[in-house]
Amino acid sequence: MPRDKRHFILNALSKSEKFKPKGQPTTKHPSDVADRAGHAQALLQAIDHLPDVKAEGTAGVYLDVAGRPGEIMVTKSLNASGLSLLRFEAGQPAANQPPRATVFATGDALTKLRQKVDDFATKNRLKKDGTEGRPFNADLVQSIGAIVEAGLRALWRSPAARFPEGDAAVPWELWLDKAQAAGFIGNAAEYGVAIGADRLEFPEDIVVIGTATREALALAVRRLGGVRALAAPTVTADYFDAMPIEEQAEWLDNLAGWTTFQVLDDPGYVTLLDRGVSRAHPLVQPALNVDDRHAANPAWDVGDFVGHGTQLAGLALYGDLTVALQTMQPIEIRHRLESAKIIPDAGHNPYHLLGALTRAGINAAERTADRRRTFAMASTTEEDTPHDGAPTSWSSEVDQLTAGVSGDKKIQRLMLISAGNTVQNMFGNADYLAACDQPDNEIESPAQAWNAICVGAYTEKNVLPAGEPGAPVAPVGDLAPSSRTASWSSHWPLKPDVVFEGGNWVVNGPPPPMRHPALSLLTTDHTFPLRAFTTCGDTSGATALAAKAITELWSDYPTLWPETVRAVFVSSARWTPQMHSHLPANPGKGHFAPLFKRYGFGVPDMERARRSASNALTLMVQDEITPYRLSDSGGSDHVHNEMRLFELPWPVEALRELVNSPVTLRVALSTFIAPNPSEPARGSKFRYASHNLRFKLNRPNESRAAFIARISKVAEQTDDEPIDEDDGWTFGRNRRDVGSMQIDQLTCFASDLARRNILAVHPVAGWWKTRAIENPHERSVRFALVVEIDASEAEADLYAEVQAAVEALNAAQAVVV
Known part of the structure; x- marks a missing residue:
């Protein structure tokens, strides 16, 4: 019907x-140690070998606390009485790996911990009937297998391979305790740690960038305290080079003549968080006012000198121009564009907190007026992979911005983020889906953010021009070869949320496969009038198409909340028949995991979403x-x-x-x-x-x-x-x-x-x-x-x-x- x-x-x-x-509630306990006195004595000796915090005049000491193999670690007492639990990793019983915790202890806390271990060795609690029960502090002490002073690696939350080696001064992402952040920032320079200007604030942490050698940072961490975690600062990933097609001025003139821009009292806006947008292009200019281009850094030019932002602009307005030019049907555009540049023109962002730049870009756009905005960001990083879906500073700031916790305006925001693009050299002769499913091809940060819509890519494009050599990589209706996938199937959010057209690649001879203009999306070129059109694709193009679709949906129901628009949009998605072909005849619940990791909920059905x-x-x-x-x-x-x-x-x-x-x-x-x-x-x-x-x-x-x-x-x-x-x-x-x-x-x-x-x-x-x-x-x-x-x-x-x-x-x- x-x-x-x-x-x-x-x-x-x-x-x-x-x-x-x-x-x-039932409480789980570690099992009793075989030698109570011996266990206590070993821990007392370990505590006595730790640095004398009071004598050295330091804020405290970081502890690497190992559990007992195969036993539960009760961490509640490791986050009380002057002890601060900074990190916990569950053990792997099958590999005989115990759980581990990183704990910061003040001098007084070490004294109390020593007393608790001593009481465990000598005292028992009394039951209600007067008989002796379990030892004092049994859960705490029997959870601990060993205690040593922790080094910087124990505070490291990025992939182990990213830990800085060598003696050079390098940037570090420092997660500081809120109560002690000012003290660390104010005194860090005395220890050779240069603190950058960016700040991200979360419920328990303030995040900054500090540049220092390992030795200098280790000394500052030990003397000043307040550091809850360390991570690798990130830079944005490279974007693909545009593959131009022959300019055809008649196409441009015809398309401009077919297009009508509606003037509405309350239009929806696609706000591109990217490299800026060029207004010179006649297909873009009517939808982008001169005052609606902004930059995270006021010193940056708001134009597009690379091309990526203008490519996204064309897709966000018209969709794939190949379709528009071939159908030659009138086009009615009801939404408008904004641009907030968050990436500088030359190279990558330096080592900044990318969450702070994203926030600055959003703030710059929102100073103009209150509007219904769909924020679209096709800037991601692979610098912190594998993150396995866990939050990073950038993804956490995205969650704050969408929830209305962060930003100059405390409002909920609708945001789309690309899943990130694969590296062509990773493809060998095997099935391309197997390569896409590898853990090292996981979705890039900050697309794992909970509140944002992560957009991956699939493709319906697999027809090459007659006589063209090579064969398309992906079959119709399956994952685009450029699209990254989730490396996790539970615990963290299902990502990507949806997939849109991202083009296909071609195999012509030995790997790797190559992008091909015929299997890409046609869009606007930033160099107009030198060139009118260019090709684009991958998850960046898919994200721009998704932004167009969801903004048109929101324009149909302008009173909906961003939370509601997200739900209607994603819930409308379905898997294609080709995606379904990867399921067995009678799938169980567990069989859906590979589909979610590749395609999310599938391709949004905009007819279903709107009516x-x-x-x-x-x-x-x-x-x-x-x-x-x-x-x-x-x-x-x-x-x-x-x-x-x-x-x-x-x-x-x-x-x-x-x-x-x-x-x-x-x-x-x-x-x-x-x-x-x-x-x-x-x-x-x-x-x-x-x-x-x-x-x-x-x-x-x-x-x-x-x-x-x-x-x-x-x-x-x-x-x-x-x-x-x-x-x-x-x-x-x-x-x-x-x-x-x-x-x-x-x-x-x-x-x-x-x-x-x-x-x-x-x-x-x-x-x-x-x-x-x-x-x-x-x-x-x-x-x-x-x-x-x-x-x-x-x-x-x-x-x-x-x-x-x-x-x-x-x-x-x-x-x-």
């Missing part, structure tokens, strides 16, 4: 429900939730506050009439989290995100009370407890419950779905819950639910019944108001 009906928008529809009380049909409708819900509150017992950790229950307007009668016909329900939940990228938090999705939300659907014949009780139980899930549920969901919780957007679908009998119209949104753990923040009950967050009901080929009028229910609901709300 034609998709010619507007989606339903429902606001503030939910009812608040409190969590049912939970039982007493409903009589037999396929979309409900868009926008609401708020207060996830946590103070504990009634006064404990340091907060507790879950509420869940939001939705009894949605449901096409009950229409579904009953379909009886046993299969119907697909697809649900997307989207919220923007505030990040906490401190080193201990980087190892947990529950501690990196301010809050984590999940959705649940009632089962057939499940009572409201039973539904609430089930949610109260699963809300206590932790990183160590992957749970799958037999509810018919296609992807399952282990794939779905990651990141700040969850999408899943189920197919069932229509008569069953008629009885499943209660959806719940509830919190699970986040750092707002586990960290002692003030007044958690005053911290509400927005979220969006997008619910699709699709009867596929069945002729049914689901839409009309829901429309009548929504009209009645709106009338009732108007009476209340």
Whole structure:
């Protein structure tokens, strides 16, 4: 049936429900050591061999604490009483590798730690019946296998291969404790550490760039303290060289004549965070005002002297110009362009905090006016790979900017980032997908950011001109050879989110394969009038196409939040038949992992994203939730506050009439989290995100009370407890419950779905819950639910019944108001 009906928008529809009380939590303990006295004595000797902090007058000492192989490490006591847990790595029992922790200890903390070990050796706790129980401090002391002073490598959070070697002064990314940052920055020069001007501020850290030798930095770290982690500063990756095609002035003139730029009161803007844009091109100039070009550094020229930004501009306005020129149909453009240069004209950015430059570019654009902006960034770095999906300073700042925590204006932002491009020389004679799936081809930073949409590339282009030698690398509908993939399949968000056309490569003789103009995207050239068109592609081109599509979607529904637009856009995506061909005949939930890692949720279907049909409708819900509150017992950790229950307007009668016909329900939940990228938090999705939300659907014949009780139980899930549920969901919780957007679908009998119209949104753990923040009950967050009901080929009028229910609901709300 034609998709010619507007989606339903429902606001503030939910009812608040409190969590049912939970039982007493179970605590895991390390097993008892065989020789209690000997274990304690070994640790006491290790502590006595550490530097005398008080005698040396230093702030403290960094400790490398190794656990016991095969045993759990209880880290709570390593982050108390003057000890600061900076980093934790779980062990690998199969390889006999113990867990490890990096801890900063003050002089007083070392004294207390020594006393705790001594008490473990000699004292036992008394049980309620008066008998002796476990030794004092048993969990802490029996978690520790060895203690030594930590060097700089113990603080290193980038890939090990990136650790600086040699004696030269090099840039370091320094993660400083907020309370001690000013002291370190103010005194670093005395130890030969030059601190740069850029600053990134996170909940527990301030990040700066310091240039120093290893020895100078090691001395400053030891004497001044306050350094929580070290990382490699990053530079932007190279961009491909444009492959020009013959200029044809008649094409340009014709295309300009076919194009109409609508003048709207509230147009959407694609804001390109790139190398600037040239206004000289006649296809770009009508959509880009002279005052809408900016730069992160006011000293930079706002023009495009490299070409990349103008190439993206043409794609963001027109799409692939090859299609526009061949169809010769009128073009109507309703959105406009902005440019914020974040990359200098000559070479790469120097060693800056790239998150700070991104923020500066956004601030420069937003000073002009309040607009609906889609920020598109095709600048990424491979300097910190492999990151395995863990946050970096750049990706964390992107999360802050999108959540409205950072930036001059504290507003939520819609942002797209390219997945990054593969290196052609990595391809041999093997299947190109196998090369793309290699860990060293993982998605580049900051595209792993939770709140941003990561755009990868696929291709429909595989036809070479007659007589051209060579063969296309990728089949139609599969991954573009240029597209990077995720190296992780759980824990961190599913990336990429979607894929768009990125062109294909050609094999002609020995590897590596080469880009070919015929298999690329046609776009605008920055050197006009010397050249009108050039070719572009890869994930940069895909990101520009995605920015065009999502901005047009947002223009259809201008009152939607960025969180909602993201959910509608990504949820509309589907895998192509070629992508599906990589699945077995009857796939289980685990079989979807390679598809998510390559294609995300697939190619967005913009017809589905923008309109409903009589037999396929979309409900868009926008609401708020207060996830946590103070504990009634006064404990340091907060507790879950509420869940939001939705009894949605449901096409009950229409579904009953379909009886046993299969119907697909697809649900997307989207919220923007505030990040906490401190080193201990980087190892947990529950501690990196301010809050984590999940959705649940009632089962057939499940009572409201039973539904609430089930949610109260699963809300206590932790990183160590992957749970799958037999509810018919296609992807399952282990794939779905990651990141700040969850999408899943189920197919069932229509008569069953008629009885499943209660959806719940509830919190699970986040750092707002586990960290002692003030007044958690005053911290509400927005979220969006997008619910699709699709009867596929069945002729049914689901839409009309829901429309009548929504009209009645709106009338009732108007009476209340």
